[in-house]
């Protein structure tokens with residue numbers, strides 16, 4: 525008897541289909557919009573100029589002459605693609621130089637370059653964990669972390685976002701599972717831009733014998749005096765056993781890495797399926813990331829880190845003064861406040877977020893819209909983010925657009941969520 529179930533049925537009948545159709549009809553879909561220009565602070569998008577407040581190009585290096593030249597040089601020397609795995613014919617001297625550069629930057633014994641950041645998480649977690657182990661993950665961790673945990677088939681024990689009492693209770697239970705335990709957290713959480721209290725996490729890991737991995741995707745090239753990320757900023761580089769990063773944000777390219785002890789990196793090289801069974805990062809991407817890492821490590825690096833964080837503070841203050849609910853910067857248990865380039869505005873309601881997105885887009889500002897499952901249900905955000913290369917006048921232009929859109933929106937739909945707390 526043939527089956528009567530069509531595996532394609534879900535593509536026709538999934539619950540988001542109807543919402544998407546309605547959003548398409550109203551032309552308020554914030555996704556899949558095409559850029560007609562380089563990903564700078566101001567872009568051409570669908571025939572108009574828009575201030576780009578939806579990019580992870582934190583240092584503004586994608587348009588940097590030196591980074592572009594390095595990509596060209598790599599392209600000229602090695603061609604357009606590697607046509608094979610890092611494991612086989614896909615490793616160039618550039619890949620090795622980049623691994624060396626990253627290990628030195630992170631202060632670890634070794635580093636391994638993957639084709640994407642997503643694959644770095646998949647390839648590390650899916651390999652270093654196995655059935656019988658337990659992985660303890662923050663509920664706000666990035667999807668690629670969750671995917672890596674699922675791939676590993678280790679027991680997954682999530683704990684409530686940034687709640688150290690919950691982490692402790694979870695670690696107590698994990699210690700009784702009988703296998704190895706790894707805690708994995710984002711250093712900077714990708715949607716709300718808040719920071720993991722790594723000093724407390726390290727202390728708990730030590731107490732319960734767990735290893736720690738930190739995803740520094742949004743912190744490399746931004747936080748810490750050397751731009752080495754949250755672990756550096758919070759003084760726990762030695763204790764963070766594994767550090768993951770991407771090239772798709774501050775490093776102006778595409779790819780990812782794991783930095784850590786040589787024995788783990790060697791193991792990943794021979795056992796990590798997302799490392800071995802995919803083509804290596806293309807030379808232009810690797811060349812660009814290497815140059816961007818070198819710029820971060822030059823005296824220019826800290827100037828750029830400071831500029832992006834100053835811009836974040838400026839935008840945060842401006843949006844707050846307009847009466848919007850801007851998600852507060854994280855106050856660590858030490859009392860220290862940490863600002864990141866991610867400046868999210870809480871809207872709460874999904875449909876309102878889409879309408880606001882459209883109004884801002886028409887007013888010449890592009891922002892990202894984060895809806896469930898990227899954020900908790902009822903936690904829709906306009907996720908704005910800044911670059912070191914945004915000029916104040918450009919941020920002012922965006923703030924003016926926000927002011928006009930807020931006024932018109934509230935006149936029609938009632939008040940938006942108001943300010944939360946302090947400005948940074």
Ligand SMILES: Cc1ncc(COP(=O)(O)O)c(C=O)c1O
Nearest residue numbers: 640641642666668714741770772
């Ligand atoms: C926290 C975090 N980890 C991992 C990734 C995956 O990196 P990539 O997009 O470079 O594959 C992202 C990217 O969105 C991220 O935000």
